[in-house]
Amino acid sequence: MKNKKDILAEAINAFKIDSATTAPPQETIDTTIEKLAKAKDKSYTSQQRLTFTERIVAMKRFSKLAAAAVIIIAVTVSINLLDKSIPTASAAQVLQDAIDAVSDIWSVHMKTRMRTLPRDNFSNIGLSYDFVPVEMWKRTNETGLVQWRVEKPGRVLVMDGQTTIMFIRPNYGVLKERPLPLGCFDSWSGRLLNVRELLDNELQTAKNNPDREVSLWHKEIEGQDKIILEVEVAANVPEGDYLRNSFITHSDHLKVYQFDTETKLLEGLQVYVHTDDKDVLIFEITDIEYNTEIDDNVFALDLPENMNWHGKPKKLSNNEKYQKMTPKEAVKTFFQACADENWNEALKFWSSSQIDDRMKKYLGGLTIISIGEPFQSQGYAQNGLGWFVPYEIRLRPVERNARLSNENSAGRFVITGWYDDKMQPQEELKWANEPEILADNDTYAKMSPEEVVNAYHDALLRLDWDEMRKFVPGSDVNKMEQGCKAAAKHNVDIQKNLPTVEVMKSFWSEEHSSYFVTYREFGAKKFNLAIRKDNPAKRFVVDGGL
Amino acid sequence: MTNWEQIVKKHAPLVWQTAYRLLSNEADAADCFSETFVSALEISRRQRVRNFPALLARLATARAIDQLRRRYAKSQIRTNTEDLAAIPSANPGPAQQAQSKELQTRLRKALTKLPQKQAQAFCLRYLNDMSYVQIAKTLDITISTTGVLLLRAKTKLKQLLETAASEENL
Numbered sequence: 001m002k003n004k005k006d007i008l009a010e011a012i013n014a015f016k017i018d019s020a021t022t023a024p025p026q027e028t029i030d031t032t033i034e035k036l037a038k039a040k041d042k043s044y045t046s047q048q049r050l051t052f053t054e055r056i057v058a059m060k061r062f063s064k065l066a067a068a069a070v071i072i073i074a075v076t077v078s079i080n081l082l083d084k085s086i087p088t089a090s091a092a093q094v095l096q097d098a099i100d101a102v103s104d105i106w107s108v109h110m111k112t113r114m115r116t117l118p119r120d121n122f123s124n125i126g127l128s129y130d131f132v133p134v135e136m137w138k139r140t141n142e143t144g145l146v147q148w149r150v151e152k153p154g155r156v157l158v159m160d161g162q163t164t165i166m167f168i169r170p171n172y173g174v175l176k177e178r179p180l181p182l183g184c185f186d187s188w189s190g191r192l193l194n195v196r197e198l199l200d201n202e203l204q205t206a207k208n209n210p211d212r213e214v215s216l217w218h219k220e221i222e223g224q225d226k227i228i229l230e231v232e233v234a235a236n237v238p239e240g241d242y243l244r245n246s247f248i249t250h251s252d253h254l255k256v257y258q259f260d261t262e263t264k265l266l267e268g269l270q271v272y273v274h275t276d277d278k279d280v281l282i283f284e285i286t287d288i289e290y291n292t293e294i295d296d297n298v299f300a301l302d303l304p305e306n307m308n309w310h311g312k313p314k315k316l317s318n319n320e321k322y323q324k325m326t327p328k329e330a331v332k333t334f335f336q337a338c339a340d341e342n343w344n345e346a347l348k349f350w351s352s353s354q355i356d357d358r359m360k361k362y363l364g365g366l367t368i369i370s371i372g373e374p375f376q377s378q379g380y381a382q383n384g385l386g387w388f389v390p391y392e393i394r395l396r397p398v399e400r401n402a403r404l405s406n407e408n409s410a411g412r413f414v415i416t417g418w419y420d421d422k423m424q425p426q427e428e429l430k431w432a433n434e435p436e437i438l439a440d441n442d443t444y445a446k447m448s449p450e451e452v453v454n455a456y457h458d459a460l461l462r463l464d465w466d467e468m469r470k471f472v473p474g475s476d477v478n479k480m481e482q483g484c485k486a487a488a489k490h491n492v493d494i495q496k497n498l499p500t501v502e503v504m505k506s507f508w509s510e511e512h513s514s515y516f517v518t519y520r521e522f523g524a525k526k527f528n529l530a531i532r533k534d535n536p537a538k539r540f541v542v543d544g545g546l
Numbered sequence: 547m548t549n550w551e552q553i554v555k556k557h558a559p560l561v562w563q564t565a566y567r568l569l570s571n572e573a574d575a576a577d578c579f580s581e582t583f584v585s586a587l588e589i590s591r592r593q594r595v596r597n598f599p600a601l602l603a604r605l606a607t608a609r610a611i612d613q614l615r616r617r618y619a620k621s622q623i624r625t626n627t628e629d630l631a632a633i634p635s636a637n638p639g640p641a642q643q644a645q646s647k648e649l650q651t652r653l654r655k656a657l658t659k660l661p662q663k664q665a666q667a668f669c670l671r672y673l674n675d676m677s678y679v680q681i682a683k684t685l686d687i688t689i690s691t692t693g694v695l696l697l698r699a700k701t702k703l704k705q706l707l708e709t710a711a712s713e714e715n716l
Contacts, residue, residue, distance in 0.1 A: 007649075007704065007707045007708060007711060008653075008700060008703055008704045008707060010649055011649040011650065011652065011653040011703075011707060012653070012672045012673075014646040014647075014649040014650045014653070015567050015650055015653060015672075015673060023558060023559050023562060024558055024559075024561075024562040024575070024576065024579055025572070025576070028562075028576040028579055028580070029554060029555065029558055031576070031580060032554055032579060032580040032583050032584075033550070033551050033554055035580050035583075035584055036550045036551075036554070036583055036584060036587055037550075039584050039587050039588070040550070040587065215661040217659065274690065274691075274694050275690070276689075276690045276693065277690075277693055278693075278694075278697060279694060279697060279698070
């Protein structure tokens, strides 16, 4: 069997070689000129054969319904032409059949994966992020009580029939004392559990949007016939919008549904985001089970004792002062409060009952470099109540440790792990292959552990990926490089967000049998703070971007 | 006033090559050739045509693909007659010629299974050697959409060609 790459190229070459005739026979030219002469005298009639696409383009004045009917007929006819073995079908029919097939389901269990961050917003995507598993359950019991759960490693949403909790690990939570519908808290994937509604929305959209590109075809998978429905969806924010491609709905994307031909059940869904040079698989259902027993414990949450609960900002005694603040003033006041470690003041811009110790350690003692001009995104907060405010801050220096080893064939020091100031491991760096013996290996072999840590951070500040690979594993550099490219697309100034480092000392640890280098990291951050004032107190609170 | 006789004579090679490459049959290619120019005339009545080569390439491709769909929908394997009724190939050796013909037939069949725009973009790129910019202008789409259409077309075509090859133990 020919390999994949060759067969298409060969076929194209075969086409090109076999077209030795470059001009039509004279008879054909003469016939054509005759036809044109006749046609010039006639007005356009429906006997003129246009492709289906051209008919739709030409029928601009037709009503949407009529155009939709043509689309459905066009798809119907093309399905018939392609394969006479299947009965007449259309995208609308496939969707209707699938809706009917799920009409009596009482439980759904979906396993999916999504390019997102484990603890971030459920709908947030990143084209260069790794896949994160998202698992979901929904159950309706005999009395009609609906319960559901949507979970990824760092964030869980549970509705037990009476209350709804969003739990962000390790200890942050939002409690609503009522059952919220699927899709709450931006859980884009959660909406998929309402399979019937999902398909019905798709069906209605197909009928109401004749311009939407849809294609339908059969595919054999492991000996079984499947129906594949592809639907193109346009982004709901314009090109250049800050949140473009940060959420599925804010991207031009393709949904690929898979249905079983026999049972008509939805079996899979893939979502691809379109970029300039490729389609990126951003979401995929990897498994769906219908009508299986789901344990009651799935709809219960084990919460830690030190929960930090989100609360809507309450009206302060001097609320008016904060209400009147412009976005820029609010951000400046917030960051100044952090700089002064005035946590009571900072809390006025916070959307939970307390600022946890981790955040205090991160933000406390910062230095404000600049606050930029606020801007808005069409995809963020309604009624103009949400803003993004550019900021640049320098964080309080943090002490860290790097673990190094020169026990390799190149005989030079490389970094094998990162530790915090208390010598607690933060990250192991796995060298899949031995460090390379470099062309100028002697120079690097002579470097002390302190010089290596300095050289690595210098290379990082320059975004010199090749130089960085001499000190840390290539796979780590690759991830950083991808992350930087993704951030650059969101106009994040990467180099302004990289820390500078002051190496302090090196030492041998008997406990770890390794060399360590202690250094001080002067973190910087240049990004956009998301703030919104759609709350009862009508004052700006921080919503993200830290 | 447009001189259609002149347009036909000037663009005949382009339209003929496009049609013949896809249909590999003089009679079908001749039909496609005429229909392409007649459609161009109708379009020119509704709007000003700025780029005749692009329009004609698009129309010829679309018509040829439509004709291929009709051909294969009749569920008769025509490889023995229509696809082989061709001018001698430049390939040396009868075995290689036969293989080349087989691949052409498979690619034609596979093209009919693509959505219209994907098939058009593919043909304009790989049979008419148009650039992404030219294809985008011809099909009235963005350059990035052109890239997406081509990527998907190639992926699907490779899949179909491999399946066909494995079924026939090529």
